[in-house]
Amino acid sequence: MTSKRAWALAILLLLTSFALVTSWALILRPIQVNILMPASIAKSTAGLVRQFNNDHHGYINLQVTQGPQDTEAMSDLAISSLLLGKSPYDALLIDVHWLPKYARAGWLTPLDPWIEQQEIDSLAPGAQLGNSYDDHLYRWPLMADMGLLYWRTDLISKPPRTPEELVKVSQRLQQEGKVPYGYIWQGRQYEGLSCVFLEVLDGFGGQWLTPGTDAVGLDSSASVKAAGWLRDLIISGVSPEAVVNYSEPETLQAFKSGDAALMRNWPYAWGEVQKDNSPIKGKVGVTTMVAAPGHTSTATLGSWGFSILKGSSNPEAAAEAIAFLTSTYAQKQLFLNYSYTPTKATLFKDPELLSKSQILPDLAKALQHTEQRPQTPVYAQISDVLQRQLSSILTSQGELKTAMDRAQVNTEQILLAAGETR
Amino acid sequence: MIRTRNLWITVLLLWSLAPLLWQLYTSFCSNESLIHTFATHQHRWTLENYRQVLTANPPFWRYLLNSAFVGISSTGLTLLLAIPAAYSLVKVPQNFARGARLFLLGAALFPYVLLFLALLEIARSLNLGNNLLALSFPYAALSMPLAVLLLSSAFRDLPSEIEEAARLEGLGLWQRLRWVLIPLIGPATASTAILVFLFSWNEYPIALTWISTTDLLTLPVAIARIAGSSVYSIPYGAYAAATVLGSLPLLLLVIIFQRQIVSGLTQGAIKG
Amino acid sequence: MIQLLLLPAALLIALIFGIPLLRYLWLSFHADSVITSLVAIPNNGANWFRLFNDQRFWQDTYQTARFAFVSVSLEIFLALGIALLLDQRWRGRGVVRAITLLPWALPTTVMALGWRWIFNTPNGPIEQFAKLIGLQHLYGLQDLNILANPSLTWLATVVGDVWKTTPFVALILLAGLQTIPNDLYEAFDLEGGKPCAGLFKITLPLLQPYLLLGLLFRLAQAFGVFDLIQVMTGGGPASSTESLALYAYLNAMRFLDFGYSATVMIASFLLLVFICLFGWLVIHQTKHFREVVK
Numbered sequence: 007m008t009s010k011r012a013w014a015l016a017i018l019l020l021l022t023s024f025a026l027v028t029s030w031a032l033i034l035r036p037i038q039v040n041i042l043m044p045a046s047i048a049k050s051t052a053g054l055v056r057q058f059n060n061d062h063h064g065y066i067n068l069q070v071t072q073g074p075q076d077t078e079a080m081s082d083l084a085i086s087s088l089l090l091g092k093s094p095y096d097a098l099l100i101d102v103h104w105l106p107k108y109a110r111a112g113w114l115t116p117l118d119p120w121i122e123q124q125e126i127d128s129l130a131p132g133a134q135l136g137n138s139y140d141d142h143l144y145r146w147p148l149m150a151d152m153g154l155l156y157w158r159t160d161l162i163s164k165p166p167r168t169p170e171e172l173v174k175v176s177q178r179l180q181q182e183g184k185v186p187y188g189y190i191w192q193g194r195q196y197e198g199l200s201c202v203f204l205e206v207l208d209g210f211g212g213q214w215l216t217p218g219t220d221a222v223g224l225d226s227s228a229s230v231k232a233a234g235w236l237r238d239l240i241i242s243g244v245s246p247e248a249v250v251n252y253s254e255p256e257t258l259q260a261f262k263s264g265d266a267a268l269m270r271n272w273p274y275a276w277g278e279v280q281k282d283n284s285p286i287k288g289k290v291g292v293t294t295m296v297a298a299p300g301h302t303s304t305a306t307l308g309s310w311g312f313s314i315l316k317g318s319s320n321p322e323a324a325a326e327a328i329a330f331l332t333s334t335y336a337q338k339q340l341f342l343n344y345s346y347t348p349t350k351a352t353l354f355k356d357p358e359l360l361s362k363s364q365i366l367p368d369l370a371k372a373l374q375h376t377e378q379r380p381q382t383p384v385y386a387q388i389s390d391v392l393q394r395q396l397s398s399i400l401t402s403q404g405e406l407k408t409a410m411d412r413a414q415v416n417t418e419q420i421l422l423a424a425g426e427t428r
Numbered sequence: 429m430i431r432t433r434n435l436w437i438t439v440l441l442l443w444s445l446a447p448l449l450w451q452l453y454t455s456f457c458s459n460e461s462l463i464h465t466f467a468t469h470q471h472r473w474t475l476e477n478y479r480q481v482l483t484a485n486p487p488f489w490r491y492l493l494n495s496a497f498v499g500i501s502s503t504g505l506t507l508l509l510a511i512p513a514a515y516s517l518v519k520v521p522q523n524f525a526r527g528a529r530l531f532l533l534g535a536a537l538f539p540y541v542l543l544f545l546a547l548l549e550i551a552r553s554l555n556l557g558n559n560l561l562a563l564s565f566p567y568a569a570l571s572m573p574l575a576v577l578l579l580s581s582a583f584r585d586l587p588s589e590i591e592e593a594a595r596l597e598g599l600g601l602w603q604r605l606r607w608v609l610i611p612l613i614g615p616a617t618a619s620t621a622i623l624v625f626l627f628s629w630n631e632y633p634i635a636l637t638w639i640s641t642t643d644l645l646t647l648p649v650a651i652a653r654i655a656g657s658s659v660y661s662i663p664y665g666a667y668a669a670a671t672v673l674g675s676l677p678l679l680l681l682v683i684i685f686q687r688q689i690v691s692g693l694t695q696g697a698i699k700g
Numbered sequence: 701m702i703q704l705l706l707l708p709a710a711l712l713i714a715l716i717f718g719i720p721l722l723r724y725l726w727l728s729f730h731a732d733s734v735i736t737s738l739v740a741i742p743n744n745g746a747n748w749f750r751l752f753n754d755q756r757f758w759q760d761t762y763q764t765a766r767f768a769f770v771s772v773s774l775e776i777f778l779a780l781g782i783a784l785l786l787d788q789r790w791r792g793r794g795v796v797r798a799i800t801l802l803p804w805a806l807p808t809t810v811m812a813l814g815w816r817w818i819f820n821t822p823n824g825p826i827e828q829f830a831k832l833i834g835l836q837h838l839y840g841l842q843d844l845n846i847l848a849n850p851s852l853t854w855l856a857t858v859v860g861d862v863w864k865t866t867p868f869v870a871l872i873l874l875a876g877l878q879t880i881p882n883d884l885y886e887a888f889d890l891e892g893g894k895p896c897a898g899l900f901k902i903t904l905p906l907l908q909p910y911l912l913l914g915l916l917f918r919l920a921q922a923f924g925v926f927d928l929i930q931v932m933t934g935g936g937p938a939s940s941t942e943s944l945a946l947y948a949y950l951n952a953m954r955f956l957d958f959g960y961s962a963t964v965m966i967a968s969f970l971l972l973v974f975i976c977l978f979g980w981l982v983i984h985q986t987k988h989f990r991e992v993v994k
Contacts, residue, residue: 071642072485074653078934082953083653087640089548089953090557094641111734111956194848195936248821250937251848383734387955394756398938403850412755423750424735436785437796444800447863450825451814462823513709516702528706535717537917539924539972541945542965545952546720569716572709601702630807632927633949648807652931664817671810678805686798689805690871 036067037323042087043099044080046274047148047310048072050344051331058330066323076253077101077197088113088315096318097328099310100145102136103197103379103389108313109139110383115314116142120325132373133349135307139381144313148332149346150369151308152376153205153295156261156269156279160289161185165268167303169209169235172268172296176244179267188244190260191270193236194253195397200379200389201306202270203396206232208304208377209297215380215388220421224392225407225414234406237399250400262286270295272308276365277345292365294372307376347373384424391416448675454668462664477669481654486643488673491650495629496677498560498646502567502628503621506575509568510620514579515605529577536573544633551638558641566634571624578623578692582616583609619692622685629678647674721969727962734956747963756939757947757964761971764943767854768922771861775918776911778862779869784903786870787877804867812931815860819846850940853933857941860928865921869914876910877903912983916976923972944968 043051048070058068071094073080081104087093088111100108108114121143126134133150137143157165161184166172176188192198204214212228215221223229239245245266252260254271261269262284269275279290297303312328314321330336337353340346342362347369353359354370379385395413398404404412454462458474481488517525547566556562586609594608610617632648639645645653654663654670682689728747732740751757786797803811821827821843830844846852880903888898904911926945929935935942935950944964951961 073642078954079653082636083640085953085956086548086637087557089552090638090640091552092555092557094558107734107956110737112737195938196934246843247845248843248848251821251845384955387957390950390955394939397936398850401848401850401938401940403938403940416755423746433785433788433790436781437790440782440785441796441799443863444803444867447811447814447818448802450818454817509709509712512705516705519702520706535713537920537976538717539920539945541924541926542948542969543716543720544949545958545961545965546723547716548952549723550715550719565712566716569712572713576709626805630805632807632809633945637953648809648927651807651813652809652927654813664820664823667813667817671814674810675802675806678807679802682801682805683798686794686801689801690797690874 036062036064037320038067038069039096039320039324039327040069040071040094041097041099041312041324041327042071042073042084042095044077044310045072045075047099050340050346051336054331054336054339058327061330062326066326068327071095091317093315093317095315096320096324097312097314099148100313102145102147102151102307102309102311103385105136105145105313106139106381106383106385109142109144113316114144115316115318115321116144117146117314117325118143120322120329121146128351129349130351130354130370130373132305132307132376133309135376135378136309136381137311145311146313146328146332147309147311147349149309149337149340150349150373151272151310151347152305152369152372153201153270153308154273154275154292154305154368154372155295156271156275157291157293158185158267158286158289159291160286161267165291165293166296168299169206169296173239173242173244176267177242180243185265185267187246187260187266189239189268189270190245190249190252190257190266191236192253192257193240193245193249193397193400194251195393196253197389197393198253199393199396201308203232203236203392204306204377204379205270205295205304206236209295209301210235211298211301214392215382215417217381220418220425222414222417222421224417225411230407230410233396233399233410236396237402237406240400250397273345273347273369280345292368292372294375302375304375304377305372307378382421382424384420387420388417391420451668451671451675454664455672457665459663459665474665477663477665478673480663480666481669481673488650488670490643491645491647492673492677494560494644495647498563498567498635499625499628501561502564502571503624505564505568506571506624507617507621510572510575510579511610511617512605513572514576515583515609517576517580518583529580532573532577536577540570541633544637547634548637557638558644560639560644560646563635563638563646564628566638567624567628567631570631571627575620575624578620579613579616582613586612615688615691618685619688622681622688623692626678626681626689721966724962724966724969727959728966730959732957732959732962738956738958740959743959747959750960751963751967756942757944757967759939760942760944760947761968763854763941764923764925764945764968765975767858767861767925767941767943768919771858771865772915772918772922774858774862775866775869776915778866779873779914780907780911782866782870783873783877784899786874800870801867803864806864808864808927809931811864812860812928815856815932816847819856821845821848847933848937850938853937854941857925857929857932860932861922861925864928865918869918872914872917873907873910876907880906916979919979920972920976923968923975944971 049072051070055068055070059066062068073083081101084098084100087095126143129147130150132152133147137145137147155165161179162175166175172189179185180188191202193202207214207229210228210232212226212232213223216223240247240249254275257269257271258275258278260266261271262279264285276290276292278284280287294303294305312332314324314328318324332349334350334353337346337348337350338356338359341348341353341359348354348359354366360366380388382388392413395404395409399406399409455477456473456475458472458476461472517528551557551562556565590608590612591604594604599607630648631646632652635646635649636652639649651670651674654667727740729742729745730740731743731746732738782800786793786800818824819826826846827844835844844852846856884902885898888902893901924945925943926949929941929943929946930949933941935946945968948961948964948968951957951964
């Protein structure tokens with residue numbers, strides 16, 4: 007009897023001490039925070055992440071998971087991890103146009119408790135857009151991002167400002183045999199094509215979706231003109247036929263090897279064309295997209311930003327990591343080393359950055375003219391409809407007006423269906 | 429006559445190998461030389477692509493390992509369930525067996541990609557996501573119809589006297605299966621195993637939706653993901669290196685098990 | 701007792717095949733999308749109504765069917781040739797057979813990526829070769845732009861599929877050839893028949909069940925084509941290569957519209973069953989017909 011009791015006591019003691027040791031270890035173990043980022047950004051932020059982990063040694067351990075680069079593949083990965091439940095990530099870097107969808111699906115935690123209004127106000131105007139849904143802040147931008155027109159300073163004295171000028175200068179350069187092509191852009195059937203089109207559409211004075219309403223403007227005359235202009239670029243040979251299969255890497259590659267005088271791309275491309283091995287280093291300038299006379303040129307708002315997932319068990323620690331990765335210090339590093347455009351308004355006037363980069367004022371200017379893609383949870387669908395019709399126009403499968411009418415009708419149907427089920 | 433035949437054999441070999449050889453060639457070329465083909469380059473040949481693929485995070489062999497693991501566990505699970513089922517299919521009444529066989533044939537024909545969404549939901553509700561072992565369940569189920577068909581035709585071919593003799597010796601059902609029948613259908617089992625393994629190794633849509641952790645990706649998904657891995661340039665060399673590395677294990681497998689694969693497929697065709 | 705041995709396998713098959721189909725049927729009568737915050741709400745068949753008016757669904761059906769019919773017919777045709785070649789006895793047959801088999805054993809995604817590079821404009825070998833012989837001038841183009849030209853891209857996907865799956869069909873046909881006794885040909889030769897006629901008089905009729913099996917199997921698989929398209933073209937350009945499976949995938953994973961995705965999948969399944977039944981009936985009829993003629 008006594009021996010039995012002694013055993014029980016011993017086991018109890020053992021269990022208690024085990025529980026104590028584990029809980030002690032759990033308290034002392036740093037909080038794990040895992041963030042999913044697209045490959046290139048994961049690489050660029052690696053140094054900052056190391057620094058953060060040193061500063062928070064034994065308290066927070068930030069881990070970055072490297073996702074695919076392509077935004078759609080990245081979205082598929084993020085979504086499948088969310089749909090599987092129990093996502094392995096605490097936070098995601100999300101592309102600006104995913105936000106309404108993710109927020110509406112109920113996957114994100116509002117960031118309002120961690121980010122104060124004055125911090126929001128300190129962002130440059132373009133960077134303030136696209137972070138909220140239904141009056142809650144869900145996303146905090148890592149960088150500002152907008153479509154830019156790159157031009158070769160050694161071939162042209164000043165960049166074209168209207169669509170007409172763009173074509174004229176391209177054809178002149180082509181005739182002189184200075185470049186095989188005038189202008190290259192992203193014409194592949196994917197999200198980038200919607201971005202390209204939005205800029206041209208605005209430049210011709212049209213509007214994709216009037217904010218706050220369901221009024222679609224894809225069959226407007228401006229819209230038809232915009233799509234027609236893109237198509238004619240290919241027909242007239244200003245843009246290569248292969249442009250209908252170009253996404254950003256192909257565009258950059260062709261521009262870098264001197265195949266074209268003008269390119270539409272995002273700010274990251276600047277760092278690439280300025281690399282030492284680049285044949286066009288020091289021969290490139292940036293400006294905003296062309297616009298028809300009487301209309302202002304606009305830049306499609308891109309950019310990646312952090313969102314904390316609802317399932318995260320450590321939102322506090324994740325918020326702290328995000329605060330560091332988006333701090334003024336981090337933004338300076340990322341701009342100087344990787345040409346990630348900063349989001350804080352003050353940085354655009356920072357003497358150190360200004361002395362190191364001649365395009366910062368251009369970026370600031372472009373950021374003031376950013377335009378958002380439609381803010382709706384069904385954006386992926388309506389963008390897909392648009393890409394499909396544009397692609398059929400660019401590949402001469404569809405007649406211009408018919409295709410845009412179809413895009414209009416399909417978009418209206420999607421929005422209507424979304425409204426009905428709500 | 430023989431000359432035309434040799435001609436056709438050459439054509440066949442070219443058709444089968446040319447795309448692979450082109451990938452092999454590409455994998456040893458530097459990216460610059462690929463973009464400007466036919467131009468002479470000092471640094472045409474390089475191992476850089478392989479270095480890049482093998483030192484990526486996680487390294488490429490990790491995916492091979494994952495695929496091999498899933499392949500082996502799915503094959504094991506399939507055989508474990510398919511052998512008894514195939515045996516019993518031979519023993520049950522003919523009408524029932526015929527119906528079951530027709531049903532299995534239908535299931536084997538089914539384009540399983542259509543199942544991915546519901547399987548994703550199953551993975552969520554049973555918490556099977558991001559688990560390589562769990563991936564064997566859908567894989568085993570999807571290869572089950574073919575496996576049962578192949579194995580039951582092998583059981584059917586065994587002379588019934590053998591089992592009768594074993595029964596007279598006093599061997600129970602399990603003993604008969606374990607010591608007499610299963611060894612006898614060894615060749616058919618091997619072919620089935622190879623086919624299941626190949627299927628699991630190559631499966632894409634389910635792995636794509638069930639696995640979201642980078643370390644656990646299987647080869648086909650990892651390869652597809654390399655497709656969108658760089659903003660700066662188009663890494664055709666790295667693509668090619670990845671395809672070569674991804675093909676090598678299968679090349680070996682096909683060369684070693686060529687006979688089993690052929691007999692497996694032909695058996696299935698004759699009896700299925 | 702013995703029937704019990706079937707149970708585990710049957711349960712697993714029921715779980716992985718049966719439950720999804722029932723679930724899709726149920727989902728197809730519900731709105732379950734990002735708009736409903738991923739909660740299923742009954743919607744009185746609105747999904748089905750939408751499906752019938754969905755131009756894109758019907759276009760994808762057409763494209764999928766086109767892809768399936770063209771690639772499967774090519775595969776059967778080529779596979780027949782390969783099988784006849786491999787059926788003869790010659791030195792090195794084993795090695796050639798292994799090499800022929802190789803494309804089939806590789807993961808689809810691996811070579812889908814390879815094809816993307818092979819068909820690349822302007823650096824891929826096909827484009828280079830076309831330039832070398834001046835093929836593009838035939839069409840007055842600068843490049844062929846295979847993956848950017850809606851009338852060529854789907855053919856490129858057919859090539860990818862034919863390359864990969866012909867060996868599989870060839871093996872099935874090879875199995876069939878090996879069941880044909882040699883005496884038949886000898887008797888035919890004695891009667892003075894031409895070798896070519898032997899193919900039509902003996903081989904093809906006896907091969908019929910194998911041709912049928914290969915046809916059915918490949919048709920079903922090609923109808924569900926997904927891996928190849930997703931990696932090789934992503935459905936573009938101008939959605940000219942989008943397949944039904946890819947459309948269902950996009951609806952689920954990108955648009956987060958599970959109700960409609962399920963509807964598309966059930967509908968494609970029904971279409972496939974319909975096609976197979978139709979094919980079955982036609983074959984049945986012709987068989988019957990032949991017996992009547994006899």
